[in-house]
Amino acid sequence: MNAISHPRRNDLSILIVDDNPVNLGVVVDHLEEQGFDVSVALGGEEALDRAEFLEPDLILLDVMMPGIDGFETCRRLKAKPTTSAIPVIFMTALTDVTDKVKAFAAGGVDYVTKPFQVEELLARVNTHLALRAAQKQLRARNAALEAEISARRAAEDGLAASESRFRRLFETATDGILLLDCGTGAVTAANPTMAKMLGCSRATVIGKRLAEVPGFGSIALSADAVEEVRQARYLNYGDWPLQPAAADPIDVEVIGSFYRDQSNDMVQLNFRDVRERRAAEARILYLAHHDSLTGLPNRTLLADRLAVAIGHARRDGSKIGVLMLDLDHFKTINDSLGHHIGDELLEAVASRLRACLRDSDTAARLGGDEFVIALSNLHSTADAERVVDKVLAAFAEPFVIEGRNLHVGTSIGISMFPGDGEDAAALLQAADIAMYSAKEGRRSKWQVYSKELSAAAQRWHTLSNDIHDARARGELVIHYQPQLAVDSGELMGVEALLRWQHPNEGLISPALFIPLLEERGLIGEVGQWVLESACRQCSAWHAEGRPAIRVAVNVSAQQFYQDDIVSTVRHALRSADLEPQWLELELTESLTLDESETTLRTMEELKAIGVTLSLDDFGTGWSSLSYLRRFPLDRIKIDRSFVRDLTTQSSSAAIVHSILELARSLGLECVAEGVETIDQLNHLQRELCSEFQGFLYSQAIPADEVSLLLRARENRGASNIRSKAAAMQAELDPRMVKKAGG
Numbered sequence: 253m254n255a256i257s258h259p260r261r262n263d264l265s266i267l268i269v270d271d272n273p274v275n276l277g278v279v280v281d282h283l284e285e286q287g288f289d290v291s292v293a294l295g296g297e298e299a300l301d302r303a304e305f306l307e308p309d310l311i312l313l314d315v316m317m318p319g320i321d322g323f324e325t326c327r328r329l330k331a332k333p334t335t336s337a338i339p340v341i342f343m344t345a346l347t348d349v350t351d352k353v354k355a356f357a358a359g360g361v362d363y364v365t366k367p368f369q370v371e372e373l374l375a376r377v378n379t380h381l382a383l384r385a386a387q388k389q390l391r392a393r394n395a396a397l398e399a400e401i402s403a404r405r406a407a408e409d410g411l412a413a414s415e416s417r418f419r420r421l422f423e424t425a426t427d428g429i430l431l432l433d434c435g436t437g438a439v440t441a442a443n444p445t446m447a448k449m450l451g452c453s454r455a456t457v458i459g460k461r462l463a464e465v466p467g468f469g470s471i472a473l474s475a476d477a478v479e480e481v482r483q484a485r486y487l488n489y490g491d492w493p494l495q496p497a498a499a500d501p502i503d504v505e506v507i508g509s510f511y512r513d514q515s516n517d518m519v520q521l522n523f524r525d526v527r528e529r530r531a532a533e534a535r536i537l538y539l540a541h542h543d544s545l546t547g548l549p550n551r552t553l554l555a556d557r558l559a560v561a562i563g564h565a566r567r568d569g570s571k572i573g574v575l576m577l578d579l580d581h582f583k584t585i586n587d588s589l590g591h592h593i594g595d596e597l598l599e600a601v602a603s604r605l606r607a608c609l610r611d612s613d614t615a616a617r618l619g620g621d622e623f624v625i626a627l628s629n630l631h632s633t634a635d636a637e638r639v640v641d642k643v644l645a646a647f648a649e650p651f652v653i654e655g656r657n658l659h660v661g662t663s664i665g666i667s668m669f670p671g672d673g674e675d676a677a678a679l680l681q682a683a684d685i686a687m688y689s690a691k692e693g694r695r696s697k698w699q700v701y702s703k704e705l706s707a708a709a710q711r712w713h714t715l716s717n718d719i720h721d722a723r724a725r726g727e728l729v730i731h732y733q734p735q736l737a738v739d740s741g742e743l744m745g746v747e748a749l750l751r752w753q754h755p756n757e758g759l760i761s762p763a764l765f766i767p768l769l770e771e772r773g774l775i776g777e778v779g780q781w782v783l784e785s786a787c788r789q790c791s792a793w794h795a796e797g798r799p800a801i802r803v804a805v806n807v808s809a810q811q812f813y814q815d816d817i818v819s820t821v822r823h824a825l826r827s828a829d830l831e832p833q834w835l836e837l838e839l840t841e842s843l844t845l846d847e848s849e850t851t852l853r854t855m856e857e858l859k860a861i862g863v864t865l866s867l868d869d870f871g872t873g874w875s876s877l878s879y880l881r882r883f884p885l886d887r888i889k890i891d892r893s894f895v896r897d898l899t900t901q902s903s904s905a906a907i908v909h910s911i912l913e914l915a916r917s918l919g920l921e922c923v924a925e926g927v928e929t930i931d932q933l934n935h936l937q938r939e940l941c942s943e944f945q946g947f948l949y950s951q952a953i954p955a956d957e958v959s960l961l962l963r964a965r966e967n968r969g970a971s972n973i974r975s976k977a978a979a980m981q982a983e984l985d986p987r988m989v990k991k992a993g994g
């Protein structure tokens with residue numbers, strides 16, 4: 253410990269307590285002369301307050317004072333923590349030893365006797381002040397020491413706490429962790445997760461270099477990992493396939509970090525099991541690139557694959573074919589049988605498409621019933637056409653969905669690279685245009701893209717917009733095509749055929765705009781209008797007193813399922829005041845793609861009204877004996893494609909013969925469509941076909957011209973069709989008997 257140093261006087265304060273002002277004055281003068289900072293109090297109570305407030309370095313205390321005396325004052329000073337350490341020197345006139353003892357007992361450190369010698373007073377004062385200063389120094393040093401000790405303790409505690417925190421983290425981490433010494437390259441610690449990942453004990457791992465640790469053998473990167481991380485300080489190695497003992501590999505993301513432990517350079521390797529994360533990422537990626545219903549690639553992935561294929565084709569000079577497919581009648585199926593059937597159908601279509609393709613080809617679904625097939629490494633368009641044949645053959649068999657046989661056709665557009673587009677988008681657009689063109693023709697057809705089709709596609713889109721208000725603008729009109737008895741030439745009925753009188757395009761064929769109406773969901777409304785108008789017209793002819801004829805109205809599949817067709821028909825008959833036997837409903841063959849109870853029940857309800865049912869275009873679609881037997885039909889219409897070749901192709905003649913045989917055996921009437929020549933008519937007569945319609949006699953004509961026919965017939969009576977046809981042709985305006993177009 254250092255020697256006690258004397259304090260500078262003006263740093264020191266002394267409180268003098270005396271009730272005698274004269275005494276006070278003398279002492280104060282002496283001490284102030286010595287440079288002390290002096291305060292005074294005239295009694296014990298005052299002294300206690302001032303001592304507490306001033307905290308003097310020394311108190312000179314008189315013993316005999318009014319109120320509390322010096323002894324009591326001293327005891328109280330010593331009792332208070334704030335003043336207990338202040339040395340008290342008694343100033344007393346008492347000389348009795350007991351008083352001196354009392355002074356020390358009260359806590360005084362010394363005493364001076366009055367009247368006092370200044371030198372003695374100063375000597376005692378200086379001594380006690382020096383002692384006081386030394387005590388203060390000592391206390392300050394102790395306090396500093398204590399502060400240092402407690403700071404060190406705190407630091408040690410902190411170190412221990414962080415050490416234990418690290419230990420806890422290490423032991424419970426969900427990452428596998430290895431600590432490796434950079435000097436030896438050996439593992440110094442492994443946590444439980446690491447041991448579990450590796451399928452071995454921690455002891456097995458400790459002391460081994462990383463590449464020697466079981467599970468790391470096949471990971472080449474592990475050999476230099478410690479040195480690499482040491483140099484880089486931090487390294488993300490991406491995924492390593494850790495191979496635990498007797499288990500499947502685990503994909504772990506590996507992150508290495510360098511640290512210094514005391515004087516050792518260390519590397520910490522964290523191994524995070526990323527199997528779930530990678531699976532989730534893969535799932536997200538898959539969903540972003542695949543159609544969730546069918547699992548086929550979606551538009552995005554298709555575009556990627558096409559881009560890659562185009563790159564290859566550019567390099568090796570090969571060709572690419574893009575086939576755009578659209579299912580026929582899909583909307584009808586979806587609307588009538590429910591979306592779950594529609595979904596199952598799409599899945600079944602997807603798997604049939606897959607089966608048609610090589611591994612290098614792509615079948616994709618763009619949405620709805622739109623599929624695309626991308627064919628790579630082709631030599632010519634003919635290669636693409638061969639795949640089209642395969643696809644169409646795959647669609648030939650009905651799709652069996654929930655026990656229903658669904659006959660679904662498809663229209664296919666084909667575009668080729670190079671030639672029809674430079675990139676995926678252009679090729680898809682060209683295939684789409686070709687597909688629409690295929691759709692415009694008969695169903696289940698395909699079409700190769702050509703530049704001319706673009707104009708047609710543009711026209712299709714314009715018409716698609718124009719059709720919306722066509723009926724409201726009065727642009728839709730109904731014409732009627734006569735149906736005659738083959739034998740007698742008798743006018744038996746007429747078929748109501750819709751026409752669109754477009755303001756710019758002129759008369760547009762229903763073959764073009766009926767699909768537009770279906771696509772836009774307008775066929776129900778327009779069909780109802782046709783039905784009501786045709787019934788009214790037929791009733792009007794009857795009311796004119798003409799020989800009664802029937803009117804046949806086409807009902808599309810969508811109309812049949814979408815609306816309450818039974819009440820629509822009832823209402824049309826009632827409001828036209830037409831007896832039901834004069835109305836015939838021509839059902840399209842596509843209706844029979846669903847042989848469900850619903851179809852059958854609706855047909856039976858229609859039959860119960862008393863109308864007749866005929867099946868249109870017989871022989872072109874999915875005609876099968878089974879549904880002809882099941883459905884309550886009255887008449888079938890032989891498709892004009894067979895009639896056209898009747899006299900030139902034996903196969904068509906054979907088909908017509910079979911159809912007529914079949915119809916007879918089932919007790920059904922037959923109408924042959926599209927009769928254009930006398931030879932065809934003669935052939936049909938020999939085959940005992942009952943009725944015909946066709947340009948030989950008349951195309952579809954406006955209602956008032958039918959009235960003319962009826963009047964002429966009334967005047968002449970039934971006669972031989974040949975002479976009658978000739979007579980009619982002469983009678984009618986030549987415009988009505990053109991041989992082409994409707």
Ligand SMILES: Nc1nc2c(ncn2[C@@H]2O[C@H](COP(=O)(O)O[C@H]3[C@@H](O)[C@H](n4cnc5c(=O)[nH]c(N)nc54)O[C@@H]3COP(=O)(O)O)[C@@H](O)[C@H]2O)c(=O)[nH]1
Nearest residue numbers: 749750761762763782806807808868926927928946947994
């Ligand atoms: N759902 C509805 N479909 C309708 C309606 N109106 C017509 N259609 C269907 O549109 C298709 C095309 O009809 P259209 O262009 O009128 O052709 C008909 C005749 O003009 C044509 N035909 C008749 N005779 C001949 C001929 O000798 N040669 C020849 N090349 N063509 C001829 O055949 C069509 C009648 O066919 P079909 O209906 O199959 O009996 C057509 O499918 C119509 O059904 C409508 O209101 N609703």
